[in-house]
Amino acid sequence: MTDISVAIADDHQLVRAGFASLLDAEPDINVLVQASGGEELLEKLTTTPVDVVLMDIRMPDGDGLWATEQIAADPGLDQARVVLVTTFGLDEYIVRAVRAGASGFLLKDTEPVDLIRAVRVVAEGEALLSPEVTKYLLSRMSLGLRSGPTKNLDVLTEREREVLALVGQGLSNDEIAARLVLSPLTAKTHVSRIMSKVAARDRVHLVVLAYECGLVSPGWLHGG
Template sequence: MIRVVVVDDQAVVRAGFRTILESEPDIQVVGEAADGADAVSVARRCRPDVVLMDVRMPRVDGITATARLAGPAVVDPLTVLVVTTFDLDQYVFAALRSGASGFMLKDVEPEELVTAVRVVAAGEGLVAPGAMRRLIVEFARVGWPRATGPLPDLTARERETWLLVTRGLSNVEIAAELMVSPSTVKTHVGNLLAKLGCRDRVQAVVLAYERGVVRPGLP
């Protein structure tokens, strides 16, 4: 059973997410919160498998709450999936840097939301491909934060895999691009994340842009 806490300042949105998720036999909503402060309290008490987190909320926003639950300084981080209207792209990027394992848009189909919850609960980061494209376009316009520091030695295939991950491709799609099996891609992704010191694919995408491995606006 995948245990979920739903965080959104709109009661109707929380009710809608609860209805969608609890219609599935393997998902249970164990808590709700209307702002980031309550989200941190509820999530720490319930210890869910996934926190479904809104971004713009009163008192404490979703970015700050995500950092408190899943940030680099958190000893035992929770898995946070940001669900946003995407009206402020830089908020989404900040949430990913704060430790979120993925993000989806609020207008996704119900089955896509369910799939996203299952994916991040299984330990895989998730970036909606359409949302990633929009995020890249936005930061191509305003500029992308750059970080410095040495990167680990990667094999040619690991680097290829990293670049395809930044495009938001799934293992099956990467396998088709590289003409290998999905299980081989899974191995490459696992090795890549271990070398980069990233918890999941989302962190690997953020790192790629921070270090200039890929640049917004370029294929």
């Protein structure tokens, strides 16, 4: 397996050092970049690209949401998957983070094993949102979003639409496989093809697409 390269951006040196020490102890993870703010991070990423960025939301000299937007908009940087790490819980930041282009959302008090797992999950292109967080995200987005045109779904087969709907409900590949009586590998292949066809950065954005196109309804949010 190819090593996962990581950047850490946080204005607290102790936090950066702690995350770096934890991740560098893993045989397949290398911390290549550390920065105290968004502007410094972007400058370093231009010469040292990484797979995953762990970034605080509130930082001086370019906060995490702003830096995430810059990374997503820059073709030279957009291969990096951003995980926003914060002391704040389920509030407006999670919606803004996904809109900005983040691939995940993590609290600073998460267990070390979960932080390590998060880096690996996001590096593989998976979403770092639990079903509970997914429901929260979509319920908050439903306040400001309307179901969009379904033209983005015209490229999908009927089976792929079924899979996308289940992704939108926060199901994992294994759960999708069980629901549709498929092998886990087949479910994973369907998800990968969907991402390619609709040009989604990752699974988080498939969740948003499923809602915007009406595959996930507000009724599911409140009843599931």
